Amino acid sequence: MAPAKTSSVRVRVDGQVLALSNLDKVLYPTTGFTKGEVIDYYTRIAPALLPRVADRPLTRKRWPDGVHKQPFFEKNAPRGTPEWVRTVTIPSPGSTRGTEDVEYVVVDKLPTLVWLANLAALELHVPQWKVGPRGGIRKPDLLVIDLDPGPPADLVQCCEVALLLRDLFEADDLRAWPKTSGSKGMQLYVPLVETPGEATSGYAKRLAEQLAGEHPKLVVATMTRAARPGKVFLDWSQNNPAKTTVAAYSLRGNETPTVSTPLTWDEVDGCRRAADLTFSPDEVLDRVESLGDLFADLGSAPQRLP
Structure with missing residues (x-):
């Protein structure tokens, strides 16, 4: 994958306009692998990846400053989440914010995956169960x-x-x-x-x-x-x-x-x-x-x- 040549760009992904920033920022210093390359990988692997995460509340592990810096886990949808991103609110006592509910992101389409990659959400973690179309929790499958x-x-x-x-x-x-x-x-x-x-x-x-x-x-x-x-x-x-x-x-x-x-x-x-x-x-x-x-x-x- 060729390194990104621009640091910021607006793109249209399946009908949604996304602003991708700092594409030349190196997230893996040992190899020089950039955020642009992360986005490129997730875009190209999406047909195989999306069925693995669809309908499953997503926990992200983010490295906004690269893997040589401290990461953080994120369960709640971050501030500024686009309205077209699917979220589901699930009761979760003792959650990371001390609230009874967590508003999870659900990755069911390519624009959401690209949006998360742009946030340096390198790792995607999911449970062994899904949520229904109205957000109901199903048994593990x-x-x-x-x-x-x-x-x-x-x-x-x-x-x-x-x-x-x-x-x-x-x-x-x-x-x-x-x-x-x-x-x-x-x-x-x-x-x-x-x-x-x-x-x-x-x-x-x-x-x-x-x-x-x-x-x-x-x-x-x-x-x-x-x-x-x-x-x-x-x-x-x-x-x-x-x-x-x-x-x-x-x-x-x-x-x-x-x-x-x-x-x-x-x-x-x-x-x-x-x-x-x-x-x-x-x-x-x-x-x-x-x-x-x-x-x-x-x-x-x-x-x-x-």
């Missing part, structure tokens, strides 16, 4: 298990554990979709018919504890940090309806721009180095062009927990 390696374990060990999890899912007639976190770990997703959150959490916890019992030198299911070094923590608690997980195709705020990337199971099986499954924005765009969207059928394959 995804089960996710987050694989978090404790150094010196890394993505290679995560892939080893992911294959063990795939076997457990298949034994229950469930199909799972893998992706990298874009950072040090990965996630497995199981699309479901709408299922109560306590059921998805309970099932994920049972699998995590089973694997921890069968492979104690490789897997840990407890949140105790002292137990994690050299092992892969299976974070089943991500299925708590109050939690979010980084969306597929989201950038990450690492030293260099990396992307949470859907994988094939052959890639998981063949991983020998963490670098094998670490992808830049350009590489992800090339993957989608050559492989298609590996999560394309995720939403059309609802399953039932045993």
